[in-house]
Amino acid sequence: MTVLPSTLHSPVPSRAPDGSGPLLELRDYSVTFEGRDGPLPVVRGIDLSLAAGEALGIVGESGCGKSVTWLAALRLLGRGVATRGAVRLQGADLTRLSEREIARIRGGQIGLIFQDPTSSLNPVQRIGTQLSEVLALHRGLRGRAAQAEALRLLGRVGIADAPRRLRQYPHEFSGGMNQRVMIALALAGEPELLVADEPTTALDATIQAQILDLIRDIRAQTGMGLVLISHDLGVVADLCDRVAVMYAGRIVETAPTAELLSRPRHPYTRGLLAALPTLAGPRLRLTPIPGTVPSPEAMPQGCAFAPRCPIAAEACRSEVPALTYAGQDRRAACLRLAETAQPDAALPPPAASALAGAL
Numbered sequence: 001m002t003v004l005p006s007t008l009h010s011p012v013p014s015r016a017p018d019g020s021g022p023l024l025e026l027r028d029y030s031v032t033f034e035g036r037d038g039p040l041p042v043v044r045g046i047d048l049s050l051a052a053g054e055a056l057g058i059v060g061e062s063g064c065g066k067s068v069t070w071l072a073a074l075r076l077l078g079r080g081v082a083t084r085g086a087v088r089l090q091g092a093d094l095t096r097l098s099e100r101e102i103a104r105i106r107g108g109q110i111g112l113i114f115q116d117p118t119s120s121l122n123p124v125q126r127i128g129t130q131l132s133e134v135l136a137l138h139r140g141l142r143g144r145a146a147q148a149e150a151l152r153l154l155g156r157v158g159i160a161d162a163p164r165r166l167r168q169y170p171h172e173f174s175g176g177m178n179q180r181v182m183i184a185l186a187l188a189g190e191p192e193l194l195v196a197d198e199p200t201t202a203l204d205a206t207i208q209a210q211i212l213d214l215i216r217d218i219r220a221q222t223g224m225g226l227v228l229i230s231h232d233l234g235v236v237a238d239l240c241d242r243v244a245v246m247y248a249g250r251i252v253e254t255a256p257t258a259e260l261l262s263r264p265r266h267p268y269t270r271g272l273l274a275a276l277p278t279l280a281g282p283r284l285r286l287t288p289i290p291g292t293v294p295s296p297e298a299m300p301q302g303c304a305f306a307p308r309c310p311i312a313a314e315a316c317r318s319e320v321p322a323l324t325y326a327g328q329d330r331r332a333a334c335l336r337l338a339e340t341a342q343p344d345a346a347l348p349p350p351a352a353s354a355l356a357g358a359l
Contacts, residue, residue, distance in 0.1 A: 021091065022050055022051055022088075023050050023052040023053075023054075023090060023192060023225050024049070024087075024088065024089050024090075024227075025049040025086075025087075025088050026046045026048045026069075026073060026085065026086070027047055027086040027088070028045055028046075028047065028084070029043070029046040029047075029073065029085035029086065029087060030044050030045060030046070030083065030084045030085055031043035031065075031069065031072045031077075031081060031249075032081070032082045032083070033080060033081055034080040034082075035296075039082070040296045040297065041249065041296060042065055042068055042296045043065045043068055043249045043250075044249050045085075045250065046085070046251055047251070047323065048244055048251065048254070050193070050225050050227065051225070052192070052225060053224070053225055054226075054241050055219065055225070055240040055241045055242070056225075056226065056228070056240060056242050056243070056244060057228045057229075057230060057235075057236030057239070057240035057243040057244070057257070058227065058228065058229045058244050058246060059231065059236055059245055059246070059272070060246035060272075061231060061247075061272075061293050063292075063295070064246040064248060064249065064293055065246055065250075066197075066231075066246050067115075067197050067198075067229055069246070070227065074094070074102070074105075074110065074112070074195070075106075076106075089105065089109060089110070089193070090109075090192075104137070104138070107134055107138055107186075107188070107191075108189040108190075108191065109189070109191055109192050109193065110192075110193045110194075111185075111186030111191035111193070111195070111224075112186055112196075112197075113179075113182050113183060113186050113195070113196040113197065113199045114182065114199075115198040115201055115202065117175065117182040118170060118178055120182060121170040121178060121181065121182065123169065123170055123171060124169070126166065126167055126168060127165060127167075127168055127169070127170070127181055128147070128150055128166030128167060130185065131146075131149075131150040131153060131154075131184065131188060134185055134189060135149055135150065135188050137189075138188065139188070139189065139190065149188075150162075150166055150188075153184040154180075156184070156187070156218075157180040157181070157183050157184045157187075157214060158180060158210075158214060159180055159181070159184075174207075175203055175207070176203055176207035176210065176211065179203065179207075179211055180211070180214070183199075183211075183214060183218070187218065187222075192224055192225060193224060193226070193227065194215075194218075194219075194224055194226050195226075195227045195229075196226065196227070196228050196229065197229045198229060199211060199215070199228075200212060200232075201231075201232075208235075212235060212239060215239065216238075228240055233272060234276065236257070237257055240257050241256065241257060242254065242256050242257060243255060243256075243257050243260045245260075245266065245268065245269045245272070247293070247304060248293055248299065249296070249304075250304070250333065251323055252268055252269070252305065252332065252333045252334070253266040253268070253269045253326075253330070253331070253332040253333070253334075254323075254330060254331050254332075255326075255327075255329065255330035255331075256330070259327070259329075259330055265326045265332040265334065265337060265340045265341065266305075266332045266333065266334050266340065267309045267311060267334065267336070268289075268305050268308075268309075269332075270347050271287070271289040271308075272289070274286065274287040274289075275287060275288050290308055291307060291308040294307070300317070301317060301318055302316055302319050303316045303317070303319070303321055303335065310347060311339055311340075311347060313336065315335055316335050316336070319335060321333040321334050321335045324337070
């Protein structure tokens with residue numbers, strides 16, 4: 001993966017003189033793939049920050065760039081990818097680190113939980129071996145000390161009969177149990193930040209609830225930060241303090257969770273909420289968002305959401321809206337913010353408002 005120089009004219013301070021500041025931040029961060037006809041921008045101008053102990057949800061439809069942003073930020077995409085901008089962890093720019101240095105960050109200061117635990121675990125290594133490798137690399141534990149810590153980690157994530165389980169292989173575990181093993185691996189390095197990419201997508205509803213409860217309990221015990229990447233606004237509402245909505249490779253709205261769910265300002269956010277089924281409150285007909293997310297090869301001019309937006313104006317089809325102030329601690333990228341501040345029959349109703357009331 002190629003890291004290009006930042007286009008920022010001056011660096012954005014990431015930490016105050018007293019040492020305080022965000023745990024993690026992305027500044028003017030962009031990701032470009034090598035396409036058949038030249039460079040293909042897939043993520044553009046991301047500005048995000050995460051405070052220590054905070055939980056940030058990243059939401060949007062498939063193809064909006066949620067996973068690509070964070071896989072690129074942690075240098076996990078390999079060749080054919082170029083990035084621009086800064087990714088700072090406690091003030092240190094990860095884009096400037098060597099491969100060996102970033103490898104120690106991943107699994108150490110930053111724990112990772114991937115979408116499919118079965119494909120993420122090594123099928124030919126015992127669970128104990130995989131845990132021992134992480135403990136040796138990031139904490140220097142070996143032998144009996146590593147085995148004792150591996151047993152403790154399995155117990156912490158709710159896996160019973162840990163001595164026997166350490167000797168087993170991933171194929172001997174259910175999907176939910178393998179996800180618990182992934183969480184144990186993510187915790188093995190005692191990280192300050194956990195990045196979870198769709199951690200419950202492949203699980204049934206009951207196991208999903210158990211995994212979410214486990215993540216919540218671990219955060220309460222450790223105080224670690226969380227980046228939760230998900231298409232499920234219900235999951236994000238349950239776990240996150242703040243939400244960033246992505247569309248077509250850009251952030252289109254950020255806000256505290258309760259604010260975003262009860263008073264969405266971007267038409268896309270409102271559309272996502274209108275398409276979300278809820279069990280609470282009156283039955284409402286779901287309102288799907290027409291069309292699909294544009295591919296990077298066919299990105300429209302102006303606002304990428306304009307072809308699907310019920311209130312798009314002519315200017316929306318030629319001008320790319322900036323992410324601007326839209327109220328206390330919230331921003332939105334829309335040229336029609338004056339209209340979205342008021343109830344409007346042209347906008348789908350935020351059917352998920354019942355979620356906001358439950359927060």
